Amino acid sequence: MAASSNSSLSGSSVSSDAEEYQPPIWKSYLYQLQQEAPRPKRIICPREVENRPKYYGREFHGIISREQADELLGGVEGAYILRESQRQPGCYTLALRFGNQTLNYRLFHDGKHFVGEKRFESIHDLVTDGLITLYIETKAAEYISKMTTNPIYEHIGYATLLREKVSRKLSKSKNEPRKTNVTHEEHTAVDKISSLVRRAALTHNDNHFNYEKTHNFKVHTFRGPHWCEYCANFMWGLIAQGVRCSDCGLNVHKQCSKHVPNDCQPDLKRIKKVYCCDLTTLVKAHNTQRPMVVDICIREIEARGLKSEGLYRVSGFTEHIEDVKMAFDRDGEKADISANVYPDINIITGALKLYFRDLPIPVITYDTYSKFIDAAKISSADERLEAVHEVLMLLPPAHYETLRYLMIHLKKVTMNEKDNFMNAENLGIVFGPTLMRPPEDSTLTTLHDMRYQKLIVQILIENEDVLF
16 A cells, blocks of 8 residues: 555645645555455345344344354355354354354344444444454464554654644643634644644643643544554554544554553643543643642632631532632633622632532542551651651642642631631641542541541641742
């Protein structure tokens, strides 16, 4: 297969920039093998079979033995039938001819047909996908085992000529939300840019905060031919050919996903909301040091609420807090939480606390939770402070920065204690269970740890200038 046809199949764009833009060289070997794979040949039963399941067709031959099935297939590659087990009535088997032998698979149906992890709408699709997989894994076993040894992922020089252009499109000023959807622009070479090129552009953007983030890979079915953006090899099969990162759109083989670095650059068009979104994912998508909710709420609170009695302890109206949440989810950093809209500052403090509670991974992460609790139990104040500092260093950078900024703010709150009556201990009671939760969802553990959660936050507030 010619290099040009590989490019068109992979979705590389053609435009005025085509002559200067050199796409990666997609490897065609596995694509060629898929084209060569045996095609399914359904062997129809000549008689009407009683008690045939309604989700099977004429390829069902009723209760027959393996030997009878083998004879019916007649040695034809790709030929298949369905049969009911003689030994276990009510259990069904797919008999498939491949590699000069008859292969028998236990067949299941739960609304879709499957013999393994993949589920199919029809038996024909299941057999087609199975023959492709069998053929490729038989012919190219050694090739597949070495696919990850020489990836294109780290060698992204082909993106150089587009970096400046893509950076302009993907990185907006801090005063303007970055909502540009590249695929909705005019039809240029940037229109169909792969997530790999996008990653290259963002990696070389000096304004980008370089927090490490793992990819959020999920099994994906690709329509039309697709190539792995890690190894440049074809992603074979009819369905579930690979995985796609739901945050940045990177497409790779399942086996290649284990080798991809933790360098996900989330795309704003894939981030549907602000609340309930992973903290690191949100800050990388918005290209900020901290979640914009934290910055905007704290700015508003410090501008007009530091002297408010019971700050953070007094609750605002739940409906109004939900309104603020929806405003951030809908408008992002343009959300209006000013006194004109929400005169009660407790609504803003409530929205900030809700943001922290809604995080899928708390600010003080599940991984560090037990270490913080253990540190809080140390009797010596100096040793306890040292232990807390050591655990702080284990937090992911975006979590650490968010916690640091919040503690600086809460220290300011305590400096107005004579007006707001909120000291570090009171704030510890409020923020302990908000910032840290035990990994296991246990009410007993939560109740037992509450005093230690309070103490950790109290220590962080009182010693923020030393610890951070």
